[in-house]
Amino acid sequence: MTIKHSTKAPTRRVGRRLRLLALGIVGVLYLSGLASAASAGSPTVVKSYVTGISSNGRYFVDQTGAPILVKGDSPWAMFPDLSPTQVESWAANREGHGVNAAIVALIGSTTNGGPSDDGATYDGILPFVGGNITNWNETYWARMDNYLTILKDHGITAFLYPMDGWNTLPGAVFHGKSNADSYTYGQKVATRYASYPNIVWMAGGDYNGYDSTINGEFQNLLAGIRSTGNTRPFSTQLNDETLSTDVSTYEALVNWNFAYTYTPTYQKVLKGYKRPAGSRDPRPVMFSEGNYEGEHIHGSGTTTNETLRRQQLWALTSGSPGEFAGSSDWQFNAGWETRLDTVWITQMQKNRDFFASLNWQQLVPDDSVPLVTAGRGTKLTTDSTLDILQNDYVTAAQTPDKSQTVVYVPTNTGNTNARTITLDLSRLPATYTATWVDPTNATSTQPATINATGNVTTPGLHTDGTRDWLLAIRG
CATH class of the missing domain: 3.20.20.80 (Glycosidases)
Structure with a gap:
């Protein structure tokens, strides 16, 4: 739940965080x-x-x-x-x-x-x-x-x-x-x-x-x-x-813009990324606060590893130059030392390492002239409160020279089947290698087949029963 605020004081979220160039x-x-x-x-x-x-x-x-x-x-x-x-x-x-x-x-x-x-x-x-x-x-x-x-x-x-x-x-x-x-x-x-x-x-x-x-x-x-x-x-x-x-x-x-959201992170990050050019823009927009490991999503249940993956990977494919994670141990509850090495922390690290292996600083969000033309789900475009797992929008980013593309395909809402997305083949390099990357460990990969009409279908379930995937295309 959220404690409502007046215009005279900061507010807090229950169960959450009750909470310049120095090159010289x-x-x-x-x-x-x-x-x-x-x-x-x-x-x-x-x-x-x-x-x-x-x-x-x-x-x-x-x-x-x-x-x-x-x-x-x-x-x-x-x-x-x-x-x-x-x-x-x-x-x-x-x-x-x-x-x-x-x-x-x-x-x-x-x-x-x-x-x-x-x-x-x-x-x-x-x-x-x-x-x-x-x-x-x-x-x-x-x-x-x-x-x-x-x-x-x-x-x-x-x-x-x-x-x-x-x-x-x-x-x-x-x-x-x-x-x-x-x-x-x-x-x-x-x-x-x-x-x-x-x-x-x-x-x-x-x-x-x-x-x-x-x-x-x-x-x-x-x-x-x-x-x-x-x-x-x-x-x-x-x-x-x-x-x-x-x-x-x-x-x-x-x-730089601090993006703070408990809802699908691409919406807030893209909002900051697309601010009109001006005396202070562009400036970095980074997903910096959201759902924490071990806490609740708007009172609807405890965060899952896919909840945390989605907000991380949506942000990184929408222009965020990195991101912050957190856990219920932000205030160092008793026994915090035993919770430093969780499954999520390992997944988080491996996904970050995957993005670090790319020319991540050159990635441009796939938004105004879409690479992903079909099968990407419903895009959240407002500040409406929405549980992370209630939206399955596909995000993507590509370097200007088309040499690197990364697409994040969440588990479809309901987790009922694989997902097929369609790519604009003219947006891909003449020759390329396409690979599905398992974001539960970001080191397990398998070939991805993009057919003559640009369709490509996600592989099967991960060991935890989820089916979100990263599609990496390198020229």
Whole structure:
């Protein structure tokens, strides 16, 4: 269910998350540190971090300017909830699963999964002296330094919320703070972490976007960050079923669009991808929040692995330059350590690896001039609430030179039979290889036969009883 909101406060979803270009000095400092380590004889592994946005505005780049596919997780409450040893354990595990980005709050509150509304950690360390957000408790911030360093060492960029919607609520640490203090706080955060290469700035978090006081805090937080010369990418997360640009205040501020939806993800991602070109567009639109593993889909039942695959693969074939996943352990429930290695996590990783093997940054969504001409199901075109499993629309993307095409064919609604889709053969290269890829492991493949009329039919069931498939066509 959804708790309805007024125009004066952020909202939360029950059972859910109750919840700028830095290619200059940051990259130089980091790479020079690597060089120093190498000269001392220490083995080095160059990690890539999200530091900027591509020149065409469609994807993210790392500190060298190379494309970086975002492979995210959402450990929202990790910093206030976990010990340094636990953060190290989480980061090592996620690096092993290919995760290179993490959504995380810098300051906790009870509504974003933290132990208390004053921002204290699990062991009682407060971030501020007397609740003054410009008077910092060094013990707390030294721990945050350590946590961000741990993420850096494991190749994970923190999509970091110095202030989120939940800790601006009444009783929480940022509630009603002045614009001047928010500006100073932003300056202090940016200055402290100027040399860290692994930070993308965030604000909001299930926030309705229309509270003038909270907007003032967020705007001045960002202004304080920018006053230091820090140009790392910034975005805002609004309430569910939104893009960041849906609220004019943030349309003018965000460098990329945070797509937040529990419904078929292609709809929201395509909406952001197709925004008219302008002074700030194109800008990346990335699926960043949706159904979490182990939680409910609009109260209709627990998410399945296909639920999670659909929202991932719909997004990646609709222009999203990566995506974030999450689980019910975003607030680190008891026993979370035993749930780090699930079937879904393995599927998620393998599907990400499959897309990383493509020229994913060149893929253009198959929308206005369709490659898939028949058999693709009903396209969702509005913001209507719809269970992921109630729609079976086929999405696709292709590189401009036609050398790579990927089509996602979900299980048909009802799971009654195989699906036949029709392709426009003129949109394929003169010679090609077509392969069905099993998205339950993304390594099992079989040949795909496209007949003279462009028809191609999905293979049979997977071992879990589902029948969604990826069609890969390479010229």
